[in-house]
Amino acid sequence: MRKEQISDKEAMFVLIIYYIGSSFILGVGGEAKNDAWISVILGVVMAVPVILIYARLLSLFPEKDLFDILDWAFGKWIGKLFALVYIWYSFHLGALVIRNFGEFTNTIAIPETPMIVPMLCIGIICTVAVTSGIEVIGRISAAVLPILIIIVSTVSLMAIPKMYFHFLKPILGNGFLPIIKGGFSVFSFPFAESVLLMGVFSSLKTNKSPYRVYLLGTVIAGLLILMITFRNITVLGSTYSKFYFPAHIAVSMVSLGDFLQRIELAVAVDFVFGVFIKTSICLLVTCKGIAKLLRLNDYRSIVIQVALLMVYFSYTLYDSIMEMAGWAFKVYAYYAFPFQVIFPIILFVTVEIKVRRGKKKLQTGVGTDG
């Protein structure tokens, strides 16, 4: 089978859309209320060391993905156990994102339609994208991201008359603790979720690429999320954290005279593209993991069935939108911590020890020979 390869630019665009996928619409750092913008900065800063670990692991093993690295580092059985853990995480995360999309469409746009219908629709689109491969997902991202940035920037500029900058005050009014909690929440959703991209970034060109892609992608996405959070706070005030979809509410207040109204549709477009890319990546990583675990020739043979299972799973996850919001903002950060930080650190330490031992052995061998 032909080896798939994406350019650094495409990979970075995939990463940025992956980050902004659901965070644009759900809002981030709600714990810090009107200091959420500080939490975003803190979240990016907290994410940098972890992201450097992901990049280091990828650069040590060019053309290898997360599952190959796990296999190499831990051997056959423990490696398979870790692979199973990451298959579960990517499957669950994909289901969570699909559910966010289902709740959004069901609450905002089509309340009469059963929630499973939009969820199945996004599942079908993601199936097509994943079957086409990472190259196609990369090209879609490269085509779509500039449009998304133009939409977001235009809508934010149009929101300036509705912004009240005194909503930002009092800065640090509730102390540092809510900001740290918010920063941790921003760190785990969305920045450290990029651990799953280790499952697809085996297609990068050089071993310097992961650093460039991860660092630049994180900084650009961080700036975009900061801009959106800033806009939402200055439009909605400290009630920002009380809405399920703050970006939608904030933008629904924006209008330009009598002729440009209801531009919240633009936010929905952003969200749909974001969900599409993020779910596609989660589905791709799940299928690749299962294919490696069960030694299949091609991950494409199971994409349809895994996508269907993901949609059904997302449908059964919660009973209501309140439960979803509670889980996303109170439980998720702690639940995801082992997948995003603890296991990658264990993997990183194991890989570094093995690589250094290998180098030492090689040097000793060369010395003896000489």
Place this chain on the structure above:
Amino acid sequence: MIVLIIIGYSLLALFELIPFYHQKHWREFWVNAGFGFCSFTIAVLLSFDVNIPSPSEPIKNMVMFVIRKLV
């Protein structure tokens, strides 16, 4: 609803499983059949409004238990 599900899954079996059978890709065939059987069962249960238990609550309880132990 159940009729739609049966038609949908029959078509999936026709276009996905039969090619694997003809090409003698047994591993792909059985893995696909296994996943297909699982997803078909869940689809039928959902169509009959059967409440499928969600893992969200057990995960939440486990996370809260660990946090309480650590803090």
